[in-house]
Amino acid sequence: MSLPVYRPDPEGTHPPLGSPGYRSTALRHPKQPLVLLPQMLTEVTGPLLGPGRLGEHDNDLTRQHAGEPQGQRIVVHGRLLDGDGRPVRNSLVEVWQANAGGRYRHTGDRWPSPLDPNFDGVGRTLTDDDGHYEFTTIKPGAYPWKNHDNAWRPAHIHFSVFGTSFTQRLVTQMYFPEDPLFAQDPIFNSIPDEKARQRMVSRFDLERTQPEWALAYEFDIVLRGRDASVFEDEEDDE
Numbered sequence: 001m002s003l004p005v006y007r008p009d010p011e012g013t014h015p016p017l018g019s020p021g022y023r024s025t026a027l028r029h030p031k032q033p034l035v036l037l038p039q040m041l042t043e044v045t046g047p048l049l050g051p052g053r054l055g056e057h058d059n060d061l062t063r064q065h066a067g068e069p070q071g072q073r074i075v076v077h078g079r080l081l082d083g084d085g086r087p088v089r090n091s092l093v094e095v096w097q098a099n100a101g102g103r104y105r106h107t108g109d110r111w112p113s114p115l116d117p118n119f120d121g122v123g124r125t126l127t128d129d130d131g132h133y134e135f136t137t138i139k140p141g142a143y144p145w146k147n148h149d150n151a152w153r154p155a156h157i158h159f160s161v162f163g164t165s166f167t168q169r170l171v172t173q174m175y176f177p178e179d180p181l182f183a184q185d186p187i188f189n190s191i192p193d194e195k196a197r198q199r200m201v202s203r204f205d206l207e208r209t210q211p212e213w214a215l216a217y218e219f220d221i222v223l224r225g226r227d228a229s230v231f232e233d234e235e236d237d238e
Contacts, residue, residue, distance in 0.1 A: 014191070014230055021186030023147055053092070059125035061095075061137040069119035071100025071138035073214035076174070076202070079131040080161060083224030087131025093221075094124040094160040095135055102141030102155075111144055136214060142181060154181040154188060161221060170231045174219045175201045191230050200230050 017029035057063040062073055080088040098104050101113035105120055119138060127133050142152045157174045182188055191197040208216035221229045
């Protein structure tokens with residue numbers, strides 16, 4: 001088996017590890033230069049992330065309970081691509097998000113927006129032979145997060161993608177077009193390159209909208225190269 005060789009993404013694609021506007025990065029970003037550790041066979045082989053890890057409704061977050069969740073149904077779909085535009089097949093894609101009221105099902109989320117008993121906010125699926133994935137879910141709400149005065153996070157969905165092993169995990173966020181909270185969000189604006197920043201914003205897709213059922217948004221994830229998606233520190237869970 002040949003070991004992977006990664007080409008660097010253009011400068012400005014990813015946020016700096018320390019972003020003054022995003023206050024908690026001051027407490028957790030590395031203070032010493034990073035050391036690149038080569039991936040050997042142990043890191044790039046297994047455990048396999050195959051179909052046996054998927055449940056019947058893992059990619060439909062609206063059907064995981066007996067009742068229906070509150071909020072606007074949406075279909076989120078796209079392709080997982082490598083730096084040359086080729087599909088990444090059979091790759092595990094996971095999502096997590098707040099509910100329609102902007103609250104996570106998490107013990108640390110205590111702001112007074114109600115939990116939805118019919119919505120957990122987590123899902124997973126595998127890409128097909130063309131690199132496609134699809135989720136049916138609820139459009140998440142904005143929520144306060146106390147980073148600065150009157151701070152609210154724009155509506156977003158977290159994405160985690162895997163290669164062939166856990167060491168190849170990458171995490172990003174998908175936003176929705178024309179969100180009025182973009183201008184004051186330091187996480188979104190920590191991306192230096194404006195074009196890279198806009199690659200985190202999904203595209204409304206009228207053709208994939210399901211009449212009388214769900215709106216649709218398209219969000220492609222590109223792993224490397226000039227059009228690479230923006231990936232974050234795995235500790236960023238806001």
